[in-house]
Amino acid sequence: MTQMPDREKFPVHTGGVENFDLESGRYMKVWQGPQHPGVTGNMALELVTSGDEIVDLKTHVGYLHRGFEKLMERRKWIQNFPLVCRICVPEPDFNEYLYAAATEELAGIEIPERAVWIRTLNLEMARLTSFLMWLGGQAGAFGMGTIGQWTVTMRDFMLDLFEELTGGRIYHMYIVPGGVRGDVPQGWFSHVLTTLKNVEKVLDDIELVLFNNAVFKKRAVGLGVITPDMVDYYGITGPNARASGVARDIRKDRSYLIYDKLDFDIITGISIGVDSDIFGRTRLRAAEMRQSISLIRQMIDKMPEGPVHVSPPNVLHWKIPAGETYLSAECTRGEYGYYIVSDGSDKPRRVYVRGPSYTHAVALFEHMAPGTNIADTAGLMVSLHTYPPEIER
Amino acid sequence: MSIKDIIAPFAVWKRAFEKPWTIKKPIDDRPGADRYRGFHKNDGDTCIGCGTCETICQNAAIDMVPVDGVQGDGGDSGLRPQIDYGRCCWCALCVDICTTGSLTMSNRYVWTDNDPDVYRFIPGYDSKEWDNAETGYSRPEGYSLLKEERVEMPALSVEEGLKSFVEMIKGYSAEQAVKEADRCVECGICVAECPAHMDIPGYIRAVREGNIDEGMRLLYETNPFPASCGRICTHRCEEVCSIGHNGDSVAIRWLKRYIADQVELEDYGKALPRPEENTGKKIAVIGAGPGGLTAAYYLRMLGHDVAVLEARKAGGGMLRYGIPEYRLPYDQLDKDIEYIRGLGVEIRYSINVDAESFKNLEKDYDALFFSTGLSDPYKLGIDGEDNPRVFGGLAVLDEVTAGKDPKLGKTVGVIGGGNVAMDAARTARRYGAEVTVLYRRRVVDMPADIEEIEEAAEEGITIIPQAIPLRVEDAADGKVGFVWNMAEMVDDPDGGRPRPQPIKGEIHTFVCDSLISAVGQGTNLPYLPEESESGVAVKRYKPVVDERGQTGNPGIFAGGDIVNSRKDAVSAIGDGHAAALSIDRFLMKKEA
Numbered sequence: 001m002t003q004m005p006d007r008e009k010f011p012v013h014t015g016g017v018e019n020f021d022l023e024s025g026r027y028m029k030v031w032q033g034p035q036h037p038g039v040t041g042n043m044a045l046e047l048v049t050s051g052d053e054i055v056d057l058k059t060h061v062g063y064l065h066r067g068f069e070k071l072m073e074r075r076k077w078i079q080n081f082p083l084v085c086r087i088c089v090p091e092p093d094f095n096e097y098l099y100a101a102a103t104e105e106l107a108g109i110e111i112p113e114r115a116v117w118i119r120t121l122n123l124e125m126a127r128l129t130s131f132l133m134w135l136g137g138q139a140g141a142f143g144m145g146t147i148g149q150w151t152v153t154m155r156d157f158m159l160d161l162f163e164e165l166t167g168g169r170i171y172h173m174y175i176v177p178g179g180v181r182g183d184v185p186q187g188w189f190s191h192v193l194t195t196l197k198n199v200e201k202v203l204d205d206i207e208l209v210l211f212n213n214a215v216f217k218k219r220a221v222g223l224g225v226i227t228p229d230m231v232d233y234y235g236i237t238g239p240n241a242r243a244s245g246v247a248r249d250i251r252k253d254r255s256y257l258i259y260d261k262l263d264f265d266i267i268t269g270i271s272i273g274v275d276s277d278i279f280g281r282t283r284l285r286a287a288e289m290r291q292s293i294s295l296i297r298q299m300i301d302k303m304p305e306g307p308v309h310v311s312p313p314n315v316l317h318w319k320i321p322a323g324e325t326y327l328s329a330e331c332t333r334g335e336y337g338y339y340i341v342s343d344g345s346d347k348p349r350r351v352y353v354r355g356p357s358y359t360h361a362v363a364l365f366e367h368m369a370p371g372t373n374i375a376d377t378a379g380l381m382v383s384l385h386t387y388p389p390e391i392e393r
Numbered sequence: 394m395s396i397k398d399i400i401a402p403f404a405v406w407k408r409a410f411e412k413p414w415t416i417k418k419p420i421d422d423r424p425g426a427d428r429y430r431g432f433h434k435n436d437g438d439t440c441i442g443c444g445t446c447e448t449i450c451q452n453a454a455i456d457m458v459p460v461d462g463v464q465g466d467g468g469d470s471g472l473r474p475q476i477d478y479g480r481c482c483w484c485a486l487c488v489d490i491c492t493t494g495s496l497t498m499s500n501r502y503v504w505t506d507n508d509p510d511v512y513r514f515i516p517g518y519d520s521k522e523w524d525n526a527e528t529g530y531s532r533p534e535g536y537s538l539l540k541e542e543r544v545e546m547p548a549l550s551v552e553e554g555l556k557s558f559v560e561m562i563k564g565y566s567a568e569q570a571v572k573e574a575d576r577c578v579e580c581g582i583c584v585a586e587c588p589a590h591m592d593i594p595g596y597i598r599a600v601r602e603g604n605i606d607e608g609m610r611l612l613y614e615t616n617p618f619p620a621s622c623g624r625i626c627t628h629r630c631e632e633v634c635s636i637g638h639n640g641d642s643v644a645i646r647w648l649k650r651y652i653a654d655q656v657e658l659e660d661y662g663k664a665l666p667r668p669e670e671n672t673g674k675k676i677a678v679i680g681a682g683p684g685g686l687t688a689a690y691y692l693r694m695l696g697h698d699v700a701v702l703e704a705r706k707a708g709g710g711m712l713r714y715g716i717p718e719y720r721l722p723y724d725q726l727d728k729d730i731e732y733i734r735g736l737g738v739e740i741r742y743s744i745n746v747d748a749e750s751f752k753n754l755e756k757d758y759d760a761l762f763f764s765t766g767l768s769d770p771y772k773l774g775i776d777g778e779d780n781p782r783v784f785g786g787l788a789v790l791d792e793v794t795a796g797k798d799p800k801l802g803k804t805v806g807v808i809g810g811g812n813v814a815m816d817a818a819r820t821a822r823r824y825g826a827e828v829t830v831l832y833r834r835r836v837v838d839m840p841a842d843i844e845e846i847e848e849a850a851e852e853g854i855t856i857i858p859q860a861i862p863l864r865v866e867d868a869a870d871g872k873v874g875f876v877w878n879m880a881e882m883v884d885d886p887d888g889g890r891p892r893p894q895p896i897k898g899e900i901h902t903f904v905c906d907s908l909i910s911a912v913g914q915g916t917n918l919p920y921l922p923e924e925s926e927s928g929v930a931v932k933r934y935k936p937v938v939d940e941r942g943q944t945g946n947p948g949i950f951a952g953g954d955i956v957n958s959r960k961d962a963v964s965a966i967g968d969g970h971a972a973a974l975s976i977d978r979f980l981m982k983k984e985a
Contacts, residue, residue, distance in 0.1 A: 079451035082484030146405045167428035167530045182533030212401035315538040
């Protein structure tokens, strides 16, 4: 059941100007955010409501703009890896990986096999960790804060693992040009396996109480439907696209790192038999969490031995041959990409970050919100899984 | 919707009876992981203040600041990193790049204070509660952001080298030089240590960027003997090089040589500045060694007329007569000297200065600089030392320079552990002799460059350390016997270096065809008039000068081996440069 706004019911924008007669008493303008628990990150939603129904939504970004892309042009190649992780707080590793991999590609550096495996492991752990936070947010947006407490606890145990591996909980700064910063510490794999078991147990509980929940079903089923024809039109990637039945996953389609050596299938709404509404997307993401757990276990099983790093030239004078490259990876939200241009100097000439939140949180969200209930805005936004810092690099 | 959807959510209640996960801070402590990037620690004894952490910090959170009780000498800048936790992001790039490994992080991560200024502190010096906490992040094994291995220098094989006096070291190719220059972190610790204070990071950068002319210009700012120094400099700079703390020091000397080798003598003028306009002042320099010619070069550049008087037939002093050709080919030395001469410095050879002519020079010239080097070999001070089979080390090298075979015989003993001893030993080896070096202390105590000692050993020269000379006596078949006493090293109660002490009964005799005595040499200043006449005081055989080379007579300056304690080419060059500036100030009545 698609809930599309009946555009004819409401006045429309003409020439970029809104035609709501706010004096008429029919409409009310409400600002949600930039500081609002129902908005992921700092982003403002300018809502025009009629009763409790959203008539129009405009997104406002810029509250988190720190000029990452520009900053990188003024720093030496090595100095950027501590910076890129800040572009997406809940899953910094994709930034670290893409920056490092693109730099290596431009510089012509081959990294050791074990480093490739550890990177992949790192990314899958980041996916699981990020989904844990998201799942709590999704449940919380519909008033089920208990689940949020469970998942955030589990996320913290995942962060413990990151702390042990990388020395940092949030900003890992672990995947560096040339490989990874240090080998896996003694006993770390067994810690990972223990934590994964706990996460699985909590996932079982969550699936029981969330997917068999009258309230969640009432609110989430049929809300925020993404149809397959919207996917290309809005540039939708990741679980948002897969839930609609479009089987796209960069891990399979343009295999990178060691994904071609791992056993997994693309999960789509069709393959697990769900609709592409919020309920379906939640189930799909829960399935992808289990997939991540399986991938991590496979990697720990097959992890090769060897060095984890090759030294670049003296990083203080490291110049990278002129060239450009675009690398992408499948993050939790879809296609994450880095386009890097080198002019042959010791600093990048241009770094462009392609984050999936841009299309999802702005164009798609503005399209989907009208016609929904104001109480569902938060749930709808969370279901698109967006992180504002990556919208405004 | 089913009945399950109504009942299932109540399952959340089961967790209400579980033990909470939450840690009760601060009652329960939670230490950071073994690798935790917590608060910084710095081992002040290991830190040399190179400032590479400051350079790499992308947040500009680190400033190098002076610290009480830290002396800036001997390869230590005297500065220590101060970290501003208002800017730090704990990325640990500073720890990764630390050249000595002194900077690490603790696993502590909680620090509260009501004074915002305390968050800018000097790790290791401003006492903090985590100073003794467990180490968190430190540079992982095998992970390096710097290149720790030196680019290998192409050289003749030992067998090839022993066949002739052809230069052993071939020099870097452009690619090798750039790669080697790339290892430099430009900390500048070397500059302070170099007696001539050369702009080492500057000329290494010039190599890296392929700007040879700029490199030449920087070399000649402080040293007009780059081709020679690039080969035989004692390279104290490399001993303090920050990269050398965790790897091989940067081959500073070879890079200097690389620059000089790239430019033909006739092209020097294109890269280097011309002398200033003539001032009309005349200066006499006695001795055409590195000290005298350096003074002459800088005086000429300042527009003065300079006449250099040299007793020998050619210039270069010890560089020519003390250093064998396989280390410093004469054409390279000539290149350096020719450029100085080409600028209008007049060098008069075969002129012996005596007390009378010294006084005349003082009268005829506006200022006088003398740097005549050490020419008086020390005696061994043992019986039988005047045996005709005992030769002086310098005398042997001198003869070889003149193109004569020193006729040392098949077995040669060399007494001494300095560079002259090594050069004499290796020279004798090139004439086919079996050579043994006998030195009174340990190998580590030898004043010779470590490279010379190593290369001598590679060339098959035997080194007998802890051999105290007792006497020289005649042996059968016209040979000579050197009687020595095995020593043991005893610690100096005054804290000096360990002293050799004879072991009773351990007396040996070394029989050889020739003995070369090379235990150092002293000043020889027969030309210097009495202090009452010249105003130049001599104390402990050395002319007394101030730090700018000026003697008691304001118009007379001295430098080089006769004055300084290092007694090497680059110190003489430093002295010559300092004296030239000092003479200029004196003549032009400039303020100091």
